Structures are given as structure tokens and as C-alpha cells.
Amino acid sequence: MSLAAGIARRAGRRALSSVPALFGVIVFTFLLMRVLPGDPAVFFASGPNAGQAEIQMIREQMGLDKPIPQQLLLYLKDIATGNLGRSMNTGQPVVTDLINRLPASLELTFTALLFALSLALPLGILAALKPNSLIDHGVRFLCSLGVCVPTFVSGLLLIYAFYYILGIAPDPTGRLDVFAAQPPVVTGFILIDAALAGEWESWRAAASQLVLPAATMALFVLAPLARMTRAAMLAVMTSDFVRTGEALGLSRRRVVLVYALRNALLPVITIMGIVFSTMLGANVLVEKVFSWPGVASYALDALLTSDYAPVQGFVLLMAFIFVLVNLTIDVLYGLADPRVSIE
Amino acid sequence: MKLNRRHLLAGTAAVATAPYLGGRAEAQTRAETLRYVTGAAVNTLDPTMPGSTREAFGVSVNVYDRLVSFGRKQRDGNWVFDIDNIRGEIAEKVDISPDGMTFTFHIRKNAKFHDGTPVTAADVKWSYDRAVSARSLAAAQIGTGSWTKPEQFTIVDTHTVVGKIDKPDRLALPNLCTLYAIVFNSTLVKKHVTPQDPWGQAWTKDNTAGSGAYTVESFRPGEQVILRRNDAWTGGVDGKPAPFRRIICQTIPEAATRASLIEKGDADLSIDLQPSDIDTLVQRGRVKAISTPQFNAFSMIAFNTKMPPFDNKKVRQAIAAALPYDSLFKAGLFERGAKLYGGTWSGTPNDASFPQPMPYKQDVAKAKALLTEAGFPNGFDTFFAFNLGSAAFAEPIAALVKEALAAINIRVEIQKLPDAQISTMVTERKLPFFIETSIAWLPSTDYFFRTFLYGPQRWNYSGWNDQRIADIAEKARFETDKAKYDAACKEMIAIMAEETPIVMLWQPNQDAVMPKNIDGYTYGYHRQVDFRDVKRT
Numbered sequence: 020m021s022l023a024a025g026i027a028r029r030a031g032r033r034a035l036s037s038v039p040a041l042f043g044v045i046v047f048t049f050l051l052m053r054v055l056p057g058d059p060a061v062f063f064a065s066g067p068n069a070g071q072a073e074i075q076m077i078r079e080q081m082g083l084d085k086p087i088p089q090q091l092l093l094y095l096k097d098i099a100t101g102n103l104g105r106s107m108n109t110g111q112p113v114v115t116d117l118i119n120r121l122p123a124s125l126e127l128t129f130t131a132l133l134f135a136l137s138l139a140l141p142l143g144i145l146a147a148l149k150p151n152s153l154i155d156h157g158v159r160f161l162c163s164l165g166v167c168v169p170t171f172v173s174g175l176l177l178i179y180a181f182y183y184i185l186g187i188a189p190d191p192t193g194r195l196d197v198f199a200a201q202p203p204v205v206t207g208f209i210l211i212d213a214a215l216a217g218e219w220e221s222w223r224a225a226a227s228q229l230v231l232p233a234a235t236m237a238l239f240v241l242a243p244l245a246r247m248t249r250a251a252m253l254a255v256m257t258s259d260f261v262r263t264g265e266a267l268g269l270s271r272r273r274v275v276l277v278y279a280l281r282n283a284l285l286p287v288i289t290i291m292g293i294v295f296s297t298m299l300g301a302n303v304l305v306e307k308v309f310s311w312p313g314v315a316s317y318a319l320d321a322l323l324t325s326d327y328a329p330v331q332g333f334v335l336l337m338a339f340i341f342v343l344v345n346l347t348i349d350v351l352y353g354l355a356d357p358r359v360s361i362e
Numbered sequence: 363m364k365l366n367r368r369h370l371l372a373g374t375a376a377v378a379t380a381p382y383l384g385g386r387a388e389a390q391t392r393a394e395t396l397r398y399v400t401g402a403a404v405n406t407l408d409p410t411m412p413g414s415t416r417e418a419f420g421v422s423v424n425v426y427d428r429l430v431s432f433g434r435k436q437r438d439g440n441w442v443f444d445i446d447n448i449r450g451e452i453a454e455k456v457d458i459s460p461d462g463m464t465f466t467f468h469i470r471k472n473a474k475f476h477d478g479t480p481v482t483a484a485d486v487k488w489s490y491d492r493a494v495s496a497r498s499l500a501a502a503q504i505g506t507g508s509w510t511k512p513e514q515f516t517i518v519d520t521h522t523v524v525g526k527i528d529k530p531d532r533l534a535l536p537n538l539c540t541l542y543a544i545v546f547n548s549t550l551v552k553k554h555v556t557p558q559d560p561w562g563q564a565w566t567k568d569n570t571a572g573s574g575a576y577t578v579e580s581f582r583p584g585e586q587v588i589l590r591r592n593d594a595w596t597g598g599v600d601g602k603p604a605p606f607r608r609i610i611c612q613t614i615p616e617a618a619t620r621a622s623l624i625e626k627g628d629a630d631l632s633i634d635l636q637p638s639d640i641d642t643l644v645q646r647g648r649v650k651a652i653s654t655p656q657f658n659a660f661s662m663i664a665f666n667t668k669m670p671p672f673d674n675k676k677v678r679q680a681i682a683a684a685l686p687y688d689s690l691f692k693a694g695l696f697e698r699g700a701k702l703y704g705g706t707w708s709g710t711p712n713d714a715s716f717p718q719p720m721p722y723k724q725d726v727a728k729a730k731a732l733l734t735e736a737g738f739p740n741g742f743d744t745f746f747a748f749n750l751g752s753a754a755f756a757e758p759i760a761a762l763v764k765e766a767l768a769a770i771n772i773r774v775e776i777q778k779l780p781d782a783q784i785s786t787m788v789t790e791r792k793l794p795f796f797i798e799t800s801i802a803w804l805p806s807t808d809y810f811f812r813t814f815l816y817g818p819q820r821w822n823y824s825g826w827n828d829q830r831i832a833d834i835a836e837k838a839r840f841e842t843d844k845a846k847y848d849a850a851c852k853e854m855i856a857i858m859a860e861e862t863p864i865v866m867l868w869q870p871n872q873d874a875v876m877p878k879n880i881d882g883y884t885y886g887y888h889r890q891v892d893f894r895d896v897k898r899t
Contacts, residue, residue, distance in 0.1 A: 057782030061789045063413035064820060071818060074789075076497055077412050107413045109583035110405040110567055116584070175618060183622045190628045191619055193585065197397065197610050310614045312585045320403075320584075323751070325782035 026353045030346050037342040044338040045098065045331070049091055052327045059083070059325040063107050081107065081327070094331075103335070104328030108320055113332040116317060121336070122207030123194055124306070124313035128298045130229050131236035132291070139241050140287075143248025144280065147256060158249070162242035174235040174308040181231060189227050192310045199224040232309040236302055240294045247290045251283035258282075284355045292348040300337050393898065394607035396880075398891060399620045399629045403584045403613045408566035409541050410498035419541050420890025421587050421611060424604075426544035426572035427597045429453040429467050429486060429523075430535065434884050434895070440654045441884040441895070445536050445804060451597040452481055452545055452573065462530035462842065469521040472596050475547040475573045483517040488548035490515045490525070496561040500542035506809065507537030529840045532847075536804050541888060547571035573597070575604040575894045586612040589893070598894060605882075605897035624649055624875050630898075631876045631883070631891060636754060637698045640873045650878050653871040654885040655700035658805035660717045662864040663763070664823035665795045671744075672794055676736035678862040681795070682722045684729035685865065686766045693758040695870055702866035710856045714848035716807040720859050720866050729770045741771025747787070747796040750780045756797050791825050798823055799870065803887045807851040808838040815858060826863035 060078040078084045082093065097104065103113035146158040168176075181188035189196055194209055202213040202221050210229075213222035255261060256279055264274045303315035314333055321329035402417045409422035433447035450456065452473050457466040473481040491512040493500035501510075508531040516524050527534050537543065546566070554565035570578050575598065576589035589609040598604070612629075614620045617636045623629035625648050635643070644651050663685070665672040672678060687703040705711070705719035733741065746763055748756035757778075764774040779787065787793045800821060802810050813821050816831045831854055838850040874883050874891070884895045 055783075056786065057780065058786040058789075059782055061820065062782040062785040073412065073499070073502060074820075080412060108405055109403070110411065110413075111583050119582075175616075178619065178622070183626065186626075190623055190626070192399075192612060192614055192623065197586070197612060198392065198395075307615045308619065310612075310616065310619065312582075316615065317584070323780050323782070325780075 026350050029349060029353075033346050033349060034342070037345075041335070041338055041342070045095070045335055046091065048331050048334040049094060050087075052325070052330055053087060053090075055325060057325040059107065059327060062324050077107075098335075103332040106321065106329040107326045108324060108329065109317075113328050116329065117314060117332055117336055119207070120312055120314045120317050123311060124299055124302075124315060126194075126208045126210065127229065127232055127236065127305075127311060127313065128295060128302070130233040131240070131298060132295055134233050134237035135240045135244055135294075136291070138237065139244035140248055142241075143245040143287075144252055144275065146245070146249045147252030148275065150253060155249075158245060162245050165238040165240075166242040168238070169304070170235055170239050170302065171304040171308050173238055174232065174305055177231050177235055178308070188231055189224070191228075191231060191308070193312055194225060194228055195221065196224045196228065232305050232311055235305050235308075236298055240298060243290050243294055244287065247287050248283065251286045252279060255279045255283045281355060285352065288348055288351050288355060292344050296337070296341050296344050299340060391608065395610060396606040396608070396631065396893060396896060396898075397610045397612065397629045398631045398893070399612050399614045399623055400632060401613070401615055401617060401620065401634050404581070404587050404611065405583055406567045407570050407578060407581060408498075408563065409544070410493070410496070410500040411563065411567055412497075412499055414499070416888065416890060417611070417613075419888045420892075421578075421589070422544065423541050423574075423886070423888065423890065424576045424589060424609070424893050425570050425574045425578060426541070426546075427451045427473075427481075427574045428539060428541070428543050428545060429469075430456060430539050431597075432536075432539050432887065433599075437654070437657070440652055441882070442654060442657065443885065443887050445539075445806070445887070448535055448539060449599065452486070456535070458535075463527050465525045465535065466518070467523045467525070469523070470596060471521060473573060474594055474596075475550070475571065476577050476592060477547065477550065478594075479547065479549065481545060481547075481573050482520050483523045484520075485548045486523045486545055487515050487517050488552075489544065489546045492546070492561045493543055496563060498542075498561075498563065503540060503542045503803075504537045506804075506812070507531055507533040507535070509534065509537060530842050531840060532842075533804055533806060533809060533839070536806075540803055545573065547573070576609060579608075584613065586610060604894045606893060609893050621875075624877070627877055630880055631874065631896065633872055633874045633889075633891060635873060635875055637696050637871070637873065638754075640698065640875065641696070643875060648877070649875050652874045652876075652883050653698060654874075655869045656801065656872050656885070656889060657700070657869060658803065658887060659799060659801035659889070660702055660869050661695075661699075661797065661799040661867045662823070663795060663797050663867065664864045665862070666791055666793055666825060667863050668791045668825045669794055671736070671738060671742055674736050675861055676732050677738065678865075680729045680732035680736060680770065681767065681772070682862050682865045683725045683732060684766050684770050684772075685722070686724050686762060687722065687867070688724075689762055690759050691868060693762055694755045695868060698873065699868040699870040702868050710852050711859075714807060714851035714855075716810050716851065716855055717866055717869065718855070720855075722865060724766075726769055733770055733772075738771075741773065743773045743775070744794045745775040745777050747777045747779055747784060747793045749784050749798075750778045752797075752799070753778060759797055785820070788823060789820050796823075797867075801889060805887075807854070808835045808847075811835045811854050811858075812839070815854075815863065824863035826861070828857065828861065830857055 060074045060081060060083060063077050064073045082090060105112050106116055109116055142158045146155040149155055178191045182191055195201060199221055200218065202209060202216045202218045205212050205215055209225040210222060213225060261274060261279055264278050300315055303319045306313040306316040318330055318333035400417055402415055404417045404421050406414045406418050409419050429452050430448050431451040432443045432445055433449045434441050435444040452469055453467040454470045455468040469481055469483060475481060493504055494510055495512060508527040514526050518524055550571040551562040551566060555562045575592055575595045577592050579588040579590040581587050591604055591607045593603050595603050620632045621635050621639050621643060624632055625643060640651050643649055665678045667673055691697055702717050702719050703722045705721040708721050711718060746760055748760055760776045764776060767774050800814060802813055811831055812835050815826055816822060816835060834850050834854050838847055841847040841850060872885055872889060879899050880896060881899045882895045882897050884892055886892050
């Protein structure tokens with residue numbers, strides 16, 4: 020069986036087995052939102068004479084006047100037709116909101132992950148090659164710092180230093196400077212869209228907006244990645260095949276980067292998957308501080324006002340992405356270590 | 363193409379000038395653009411939609427016109443809206459009959475919608491019919507001005523509309539100035555109506571059909587709205603278009619970020635910075651703050667008069683006497699506002715206006731005596747709630763309330779609740795007492811009482827229903843004699859001071875922060891920025 024076919028078969032089986040989990044997530048979130056204290060109809064009844072009549076009107080508008088089992092059935096039917104309901108906070112269909120906002124979150128998360136990996140891998144390897152040296156302690160210090168400082172503090176500090184004092188960063192307000200031209204939307208990723216349209220001015224503007232929030236997020240996830248790389252490398256460096264390689268007189272560079280690193284990558288990839296999913300949903304503080312129009316801040320706003328539809332839509336999206344990420348990780352496993360795909 | 367030296371030089375020159383030209387064009391539009399930053403978001407372009415946010419109100423004021431609008435006046439050196447000075451917006455003239463029950467509106471001949479079609483009496487009639495009949499926020503509001511059914515509005519000719527009410531209502535005309543009484547381009551909206559949606563409400567949520575000073579260039583819900591000036595607008599005081607060519611209304615959730623944007627000159631106006639930051643910002647000298655006490659709003663501690671022991675008047679009076687007002691004002695608001703405590707009158711007030719300073723002051727001995735009289739010599743246990751969203755100012759207040767009430771043996775536990783939860787608990791009357799800020803668009807004494815101190819609506823925070831207030835307020839509403847009206851208002855204020863369903867604390871300032879070259883900012887009844895007043899000098 021070829022490698023590709025094996026991977027495809029495993030991916031298919033994984034996708035199929037995740038359907039019950041997704042269904043469970045839908046029902047669970049639906050019920051959870053409804054047992055939370057707080058009635059959205061009351062909150063949104065903001066008119067100057069908001070009485071029972073207006074509350075009832077909003078309740079009907081949100082479909083909350085029906086019994087809960089019926090609401091659930093209607094909701095499942097809507098999901099099957101690709102309708103996730105309407106957000107009261109933005110006044111838009113949830114699907115539209117998520118489609119508009121997900122690329123923003125993904126673009127930020129990918130960039131941050133790239134930053135983090137390009138820093139964490141070399142640092143982790145260096146620390147593992149010289150355990151308990153000055154470099155090792157330096158890396159440990161940096162990682163602890165990254166984890167200890169909450170993201171909104173590091174975000175505000177970066178803004179203060181690079182925007183307010185030095186003035187070299189653009190104003191921290193979303194994905195693109197408000198005065199820059201918006202490239203035509205194709206993928207929703209501004210960097211890609213601007214490149215496709217050949218609008219390099221916009222590309223540069225968007226890229227410069229990305230640097231600070233991505234750096235803030237990268238700092239926070241540096242620790243798990245670097246520490247995991249170090250631990251895995253330490254284990255691998257003491258193993259037999261590395262000793263054999265060194266005994267055979269292979270160059271240090273070849274031993275470390277080709278033989279040791281590839282074998283140490285498996286746990287790092289696992290952690291990477293977890294880190295990615297966490298970043299996407301949990302970086303609401305970074306999104307708030309940098310006014311980033313992402314899905315996490317969208318879900319938080321909805322949660323505060325008990326706006327059911329967006330929260331449910333968000334959780335469903337996250338569950339779906341988690342399934343996708345796990346699939347991708349599986350595929351990457353196969354590439355990093357062909358033994359894994361032989362079942 | 364073969365590359366030679368001439369081509370290369372020309373190319374280099376073009377590359378070198380391109381960014382320069384771009385920069386100049388941008389600088390020019392920047393000066394003509396107002397960038398307004400806010401923590402809240404616009405969720406609809408139709409302000410009458412149930413659930414629309416305050417920011418949505420602000421945008422609609424600039425996009426739609428009404429027949430009439432409030433003028434403005436100076437109050438302690440700042441511009442504020444003036445409910446007693448009503449000017450024409452789409453109407454060039456309003457004739458009011460001597461009995462105060464018939465209003466004849468003469469529409470400007472040169473008033474045009476954004477698509478260039480003239481504003482006619484049919485549009486006005488359709489819009490008002492929509493306001494009183496559609497399921498929206500408008501009906502409840504303009505109902506407070508006796509506008510309740512379509513038959514009240516009749517078309518006389520293309521440019522004349524008549525509105526009739528049954529009794530002379532002092533709030534009839536002011537209600538038509540509010541942002542719910544907007545005039546739609548009825549021909550345009552009617553193209554988008556369906557049998558289920560006879561008023562085109564689904565369409566107006568994301569589209570506009572107005573005649574106002576600005577058109578909507580782009581609308582990204584929850585992120586930003588960009589407005590472009592309508593050069594054909596004639597509804598202004600001087601009939602001229604608005605000063606700024608473009609308005610960017612952007613949502614920036616973090617207050618600290620908004621503050622640095624303004625200070626760096628990258629943004630031009632914000633009205634929702636942290637009160638604690640304003641002094642520092644102004645002292646650094648790069649920006650100015652226009653601080654206006656929100657004279658149609660008030661912060662209060664409301665008692666649930668339906669829940670023991672707060673159903674006992676003496677308990678409420680005891681707490682009112684135990685609160686350390688000055689410390690609360692300092693800790694919560696940094697004294698940025700107007701006091702509504704420490705009034706010097708007793709019995710009946712000298713003044714019929716409301717809200718006004720109430721005769722409450724801290725007197726612990728009196729509080730203890732009142733509590734003993736109420737039958738709680740050893741105090742009781744209760745909890746005090748506030749909205750998580752206003753924790754910045756409510757948290758220190760809650761701590762002080764807890765400390766002050768401990769002195770009279772009332773043991774208080776503090777609860778922070780998220781938006782939807784606290785609204786629900788208030789409406790279901792499940793909270794014993796809590797802090798809240800609220801606002802009335804039309805600052806008229808009987809209106810305040812009808813909205814906040816009587817009736818079943820959400821804004822009657824204390825659930826207080828005193829028949830005396832109901833009788834007086836309903837009568838005062840239609841009272842045309844000023845002396846009798848004032849007497850009625852004073853009587854209601856006196857009853858409230860005695861019964862203490864809520865303790866009035868203060869009117870917080872609205873601190874509008876802007877660079878020094880921005881001028882003309884006016885405090886509006888909707889607590890939003892009317893971009894039509896603002897200019898760069």
C-alpha cells in the first residue's frame with residue numbers, strides 16, 4: 020500500500036468517526052446556552068419603553084418562544100441547510116460573520132505559529148545540545164517570561180513601545196490601516212488577496228499590522244513548543260542511532276538536523292496541533308487589544324450578551340477545525356515518520 | 363523591451379514619485395476625514411430595529427433626516443441639545459394650532475433623498491405610518507408623545523403633512539425630533555417589501571433610504587462604518603453640507619488603545635475613554651476634553667421595592683442615610699460629573715426640574731435609628747449587584763457600599779453579573795439592590811417619572827408602583843399651564859424623596875476627547891456624536 024493511499028484511508032476513517040462527536044457538540048452547546056442564566060430577549064429589549072411586549076417581540080424574533088425540544092429540532096434542520104441563525108450583536112447571519120471573521124483569525128494564528136516555530140525550534144535544539152549551559156538557562160528564562168506575562172499585558176506593552184513611544188508600528192486597529200485600499204476579497208486572507216491583486220502597498224500595510232499581534236501570540240506559545248523540542252531532542256540525542264551516526268563519523272550537522280531532529284519532531288507536531296487550536300479560540304485578549312476582527316472576540320461579545328446563535332456557531336466551527344487539525348496532524352505524522360502510517 | 367539608460371532613468375523617476383503622490387493625496391483626504399473611535403459597534407443601519415445599539419443610533423442620525431430636530435444651546439460653556447428649541451430639518455416650517463393639537467408641516471421644496479428624488483408628503487406619511495404600525499422600537503417611543511395610529515397623519519398636498527393628537531401633549535413635537543421618527547424614501551423601500559415584511563425592515567437593516575447629511579459608503583457590522591458626505595443636503599441649520607467629507611466610525615474595543623490613537627493624532631474623536639485617563643491625557647497637552655454632565659442621564663442605587671426587607675420604606679431610607687456619597691463620587695467617577703445628592707431642600711423642592719440633587723446625605727446615627735425603627739436593630743444579610751461591563755467604576759463603589767453598610771450592621775455580599783444576566787434578574791425583580799445608570803431622551807420631569815419610577819417597563823428598576831405618582835404623572839403630561847405643571851412635578855419629586863425607591867447618585871460626564879483643532883462638538887440626547895456639528899479648524 021502506498022503512503023498516500025494509506026494516509027487518505029486513515030483520514031477518511033477519522034473524518035467519519037468525528038461525526039458523532041460533532042453532533043454531540045451541537046446538542047451540548049445548544050442546551051448549555053439555554054441553561055445559562057440571562058435572557059437575551061431582555062438584554063436586547065433596549066427601547067426607551069422596553070416592556071413585556073418588546074421582550075416578547077424579540078423572543079419571537081430569536082425563536083425563543085417555542086419549547087426547547089422544538090427549538091433544537093429547528094436548529095438541527097437549519098444547520099443541515101447551512102443556516103446557523105442570526106446574530107443580534109451584529110445583525111448579520113452567523114454564517115456570514117464567521118466567513119468574514121475566520122480568515123482574520125486564521126491569518127493571525129498562522130503568522131503567530133510561524134513566528135513561534137521559527138524561534139522555538141532553533142532555541143529548543145540549541146538548549147538540548149548544550150543542556151544546563153548559559154544558552155539553556157537563557158531559553159528557559161525567555162519561555163517562562165512568555166508564559167507568565169498575560170497576552171494583553173505583552174500586547175499593550177508592545178503597542179506602548181512600538182506605536183506610542185517609537186512610532187514605528189502602525190496604529191493597532193485591525194487588519195488594515197483604515198486609509199489603505201482594501202484589496203478585492205478572494206480568500207479573505209488579506210496578504211494573499213493583496214498579492215493576487217498585485218497591490219503591494221496594501222500587502223505591506225497588512226503585513227505591518229500583523230507583526231505586533233502575531234508577536235504577542237508567538238511569545239505566549241513559545242514555551243510549550245521550545246520546551247517540547249528540547250525534551251524530545253534530549254531523548255533522541257542519547258539514543259543508539261545517534262551514537263551510531265556519530266561513531267560512523269557523520270558530520271555533527273547531519274546527525275543533529277537530519278537524524279535526530281526528524282525523530283524528535285513527532286511530539287512537537289502533536290503540541291503544534293494543540294497550540295494551534297488553542298490559539299485560534301483562546302486568543303480573544305489579543306484580538307481585543309489589537310481590535311482584530313476575529314472569531315474569538317466575536318464569540319466573547321456574543322457570550323456576554325447571551326446571544327445564542329453566534330456562540331453555538333462558534334463552538335461548532337471550533338469543533339470542526341479541531342477535527343481538521345487532528346487530521347492534518349495525522350498526515351504530518353505519516354510524513355515525519357513513515358512507520359506511523361503502517362497500521 | 364530592451365533596457366537602456368533612458369528607460370531606466372524614467373522608470374526610477376516614476377517609482378520615486380509614486381509613493382510621494384500617493385502620500386499627498388492621502389494627507390488631503392485625512393484632513394477632510396473624521397476618524398471616530400468607539401468601544402461599541404454598529405449592528406444595523408435601521409435604528410428602529412429591536413436590539414439596535416447606541417452606536418447604530420449615532421450613525422442613523424447622520425444618515426436619515428427627521429421633519430424636525432432639536433436645536434442646541436450653551437450650558438456651562440459647552441454645546442448641548444435643547445429640547446425647547448425645535449428647528450425644521452426636512453420641514454422648513456411647522457404651524458402649531460392654538461389648542462396645541464394640530465401640527466402642519468411644510469416640507470422644504472429642495473429636500474432630496476440620496477438617490478436624487480424629492481422628499482414628498484407621501485414619504486413622510488409612509489414613514490410615520492411605519493413608525494406607529496411596524497413591529498419596531500419606534501412605536502413605544504413616539505407613543506409617549508401621543509402618536510399611536512396612522513390615521514393621525516394626513517397628506518394635504520405634495521409638500522404639506524398634518525399631524526393631529528387628541529390632547530395637547532408637551533412631548534408630541536419633541537418625539538418627532540428623535541431618531542425613531544426618521545423619514546424614509548418610501549418608493550425605494552417599497553421595492554423591497556414582502557408579504558411577511560410589509561415595511562421592508564429586513565432590507566433597511568443593511569441598506570439606507572434617507573435624505574440625511576451623509577450616505578453610507580461601507581458597512582462592516584461590528585467593525586466599522588464609513589460615511590460619505592451628501593453634498594446635496596439642505597437639512598442643516600444654514601442649509602450647507604456637513605463640514606467633513608468622510609467619517610470613519612471604527613470599533614476599537616480597548617479603551618487604552620483608543621486613548622493612544624487620539625493622543626497620537628491618528629484618531630479625531632472618542633466619547634468612551636476611561637474616566638481615570640482623561641485628566642492625564644489633558645495634562646500632557648496634546649488633546650482637549652469637552653466634559654458635559656449628561657443632564658438627561660443619572661446613576662442610581664436602586665432598591666427592589668418588591669423584595670423584603672427593601673419593601674420597607676425605613677430600610678431604604680436607612681441605607682440612603684448610610685451611604686458615603688462623597689467617597690463614592692470620588693472613587694467611582696473621579697468626580698467627573700454633576701452631583702445628584704446633597705440637595706439642601708427638605709419636604710418640597712424649590713425647582714421642578716428632574717433629575718436634581720436630592721436631599722440625601724450621610725448620617726450614620728440617623729441610619730441606625732431608622733433601621734431599628736424598621737425592625738432590624740441587628741441588621742440583615744443581603745447582596746449588592748453590578749454589571750460586569752461597568753466594573754471599572756462600579757467595583758470601588760460596591761466595596762465602599764459594603765463597608766458603609768457594615769457600620770449599620772447590614773452584611774453585604776458583592777456580586778458581579780454579566781450583561782444579559784443582570785438585565786434578566788432586574789426585570790424578574792430578583793436582585794435586592796444594585797447600581798445602574800440610565801438615560802431618558804426627552805429630559806422632561808413627567809417623562810422621567812413615567813419611564814423610571816412607575817409602570818411595568820424594564821427601566822422601572824425599583825419596581826416601585828405608587829398610585830399617587832401614576833395619577834400625577836398622567837395628568838401632568840397633558841397639562842398646558844406651566845405653574846400647574848411645575849407644582850405637579852414638585853409633588854412627585856417630594857413623594858419620591860420620601861419613599862426612596864432609588865437613591866440618585868450623580869450624572870456622569872460625557873468626556874469627548876479630541877485633538878485641539880476639532881471644534882463644534884455638541885452633546886446629544888442620544889449620547890452619540892452628531893457628525894454634522896463637528897469641524898476641523
